[in-house]
Amino acid sequence: MSRKPKSRSKKTKTAKITNQAEINPTRRKLIRLARNSAIGITVVGATGGYLAYSTRATMHEQDLTRIGQGRPSVVQIHDPQCPVCQRLQRATRAALSRFDDGELDYVVANIRSGKGDAFANKYAVPHVTLLLFDADGELQHILRGEQQADALEREFKKLIRS
Incomplete structure (x- = not known):
């Protein structure tokens, strides 16, 4: 019976460490976030630009x-x-x-x-x-x-x- 509480306590400690790592972002995570944000902004900007061009071209054609x-x-x-x-x-x-x-x-x-x-x-x-x-x-x-x-x-x- 003593084995079960020990394994539970290890899981609890591991969970706390994992949560702590998520709360305190590392430099690598910040760089990844900046990269992904830049990619997202580029994609959204390009899509918006294409849609605006396409709309203007359609209006001109009509x-x-x-x-x-x-x-x-x-x-x-x-x-x-x-x-x-x-x-x-x-x-x-x-x-x-x-x-x-x-x-x-x-x-x-x-x-x-x-x-x-x-x-x-x-x-x-x-x-x-x-x-x-x-x-x-x-x-x-x-x-x-x-x-x-x-x-x-x-x-x-x-x-x-x-």
Whole structure:
């Protein structure tokens, strides 16, 4: 019977030492805390910066007032929940990446927003459609359905020449 109390007392002493070490942080723990805090701040800052950039880019893309402001414009009538619209958007962006900045404006008319839906109705077109406008804002061509990036590049070159 005397063995049980001895083992209990050892556990109690060990627990006190462990708790004491946690209460009095060592230099190594402080350095680890500083490192982890710096990493956390960097990750949170980078994520916030990306989200802010992404939001600004989306707002810029959806600004329909850019049409007819001195540059030819490609306007995608887009439903963000439509997989075909998403494929068309990827192909359009791939084709646009082959042009210099400032040659073409890319605008997205999101049919799930009031302005995007009104714009699509104005031209009587469904989603999965690209409208090509000249620099003066005059509609030049309508491309319906899914397209390949190479075909879009040819159409965009024609638009720039007109």
